[in-house]
Amino acid sequence: MCTLLVIFSVSIHGISAVNYDIVVAAPQHPGSIKFQKVIGGIPFTKQLMGQINNYLWSTILKQNTPADRKPVDVVKVALSDFKGGEAVTVGTLINVSLVYLNDYNGPLDLKKEFMSLLHHEMTHCFQWNGANTAPVTVVEGIADYTILKANLYPPGFMPRGAGDRWDKGYDYTAPFFEYCDTLVPDFVAKLNNMMRTHYDVSFIKTITGKPVEQLWMDYKAKYPGVNK
Numbered sequence: 233m234c235t236l237l238v239i240f241s242v243s244i245h246g247i248s249a250v251n252y253d254i255v256v257a258a259p260q261h262p263g264s265i266k267f268q269k270v271i272g273g274i275p276f277t278k279q280l281m282g283q284i285n286n287y288l289w290s291t292i293l294k295q296n297t298p299a300d301r302k303p304v305d306v307v308k309v310a311l312s313d314f315k316g317g318e319a320v321t322v323g324t325l326i327n328v329s330l331v332y333l334n335d336y337n338g339p340l341d342l343k344k345e346f347m348s349l350l351h352h353e354m355t356h357c358f359q360w361n362g363a364n365t366a367p368v369t370v371v372e373g374i375a376d377y378t379i380l381k382a383n384l385y386p387p388g389f390m391p392r393g394a395g396d397r398w399d400k401g402y403d404y405t406a407p408f409f410e411y412c413d414t415l416v417p418d419f420v421a422k423l424n425n426m427m428r429t430h431y432d433v434s435f436i437k438t439i440t441g442k443p444v445e446q447l448w449m450d451y452k453a454k455y456p457g458v459n460k
């Protein structure tokens with residue numbers, strides 16, 4: 233009996249285990265040197281990815297069993313020499329720009345910026361997107377919500393109450409979702425889990441009891457004078 237239970241739990245764990253693969257495509261690039269020396273290189277990144285993965289399941293998406301979760305075998309981070317953005321995630325492949333890492337001179341220190349960026353990009357690997365029917369702005373709002381909740385929100389991001397519509401995306405939508413959380417605990421987790429096979433804006437009313445336009449007006453009223 234005991235042996236059977238052990239085998240069962242090992243096999244369940246085996247199903248949900250995710251591997252983390254990190255590739256530095258251009259080791260001599262100055263961005264790669266910073267990745268090794270300032271950020272902590274592959275060992276730090278691998279450890280960080282495990283932490284973020286658990287944080288996503290336990291805290292952001294509230295998915296406690298493998299059946300709740302998006303099936304993911306491997307998340308790969310590829311640090312490559314490309315311009316035009318900090319990172320691009322396709323499926324579970326996160327491409328991070330070495331040019332961006334090398335040139336970064338922002339309000340966070342580089343290690344924190346990298347942590348913030350990976351929180352955002354790894355959210356894309358594990359969140360549902362309504363089988364590609366959810367608006368990109370909602371998907372990006374949830375990814376920025378993860379970094380907001382993790383206290384890795386870059387100071388340059390929009391303040392709470394900013395924006396002229398709820399689905400402007402990114403750092404406009406993330407604090408609005410945080411507000412929705414105060415009305416209904418785990419709002420974002422509930423919304424994400426409804427987005428498994430399709431998306432409808434009415435999900436937000438189903439969860440909160442209020443149409444999203446009403447929620448947006450209530451949210452804006454909390455932050456008079458913030459209209460950016």
Ligand SMILES: [Zn+2]
Nearest residue numbers: 352356372375
């Ligand atoms: Zn994104």
